[in-house]
Amino acid sequence: MILLLRIVSIVYGLVAILPGYILSRAPNPNLELSDLSPVAQEWFRRGRTYNVNGYDMFAIVEGDEKSALDTIVLFHGFPTSSFDYHRSLDHLRRAGYRVVIFDHLGFGFSDKPTDNFVYSMADHAENALDLLRQLGIRRGHVVAHDMGDSVLTEILAR
Numbered sequence: 493m494i495l496l497l498r499i500v501s502i503v504y505g506l507v508a509i510l511p512g513y514i515l516s517r518a519p520n521p522n523l524e525l526s527d528l529s530p531v532a533q534e535w536f537r538r539g540r541t542y543n544v545n546g547y548d549m550f551a552i553v554e555g556d557e558k559s560a561l562d563t564i565v566l567f568h569g570f571p572t573s574s575f576d577y578h579r580s581l582d583h584l585r586r587a588g589y590r591v592v593i594f595d596h597l598g599f600g601f602s603d604k605p606t607d608n609f610v611y612s613m614a615d616h617a618e619n620a621l622d623l624l625r626q627l628g629i630r631r632g633h634v635v636a637h638d639m640g641d642s643v644l645t646e647i648l649a650r
Contacts, residue, residue: 535578536601539593544622550574550601553627554581555590563590563629567620569638573600576637592632594623596643613639617646 525533539552552574557563564584566577574593584591595602596616620643636644 531578532575535575538581539574539601541601542623542626544597544619544626547597547603547605547619549594549597549603549619549623551592551594551623551627552581553590553592554585557590557628560590561588563592563632565624565629565632565634566591566593567634567636567640567644568593568596568599569636569640571599572638575600577635590632592624592627592629594620596620596639613642613646616643617650621647 525536528536535552536550538554539550541548541550543549555563566574566580568574568576574595577593581591581593597619598604598611616639634644
């Protein structure tokens, strides 16, 4: 019982300090694409940004919806980006799928708003839905990891 309380105390302590740690690690505004690895640079070139609720949201959309078996949408986790799936994209494409991979706002190559902006699961879900609407995606398969699970749960609850 004491061990369990100690573990719970540690978890609550980490949860309490995590937001401050994340905010202290603000993106480097001087970082250039050329500063990234060649693989990350190629990832960037494969995608583009879409205006979602007034912000730029990065996404890679590959495959023809008419000839593809189906569409697969991949939701990344926290604190990473769509790059989590960089080794999966080509495999899924070769298997005949249309693939959509995107960066949530605040992550990867998407905008990282700070002024008067709240990062909530509901907002991430709304942004994802808006992006999917813009892409004309009405059905498909979904792969979600970590925070992406929570965003997807919010979408499914609607």
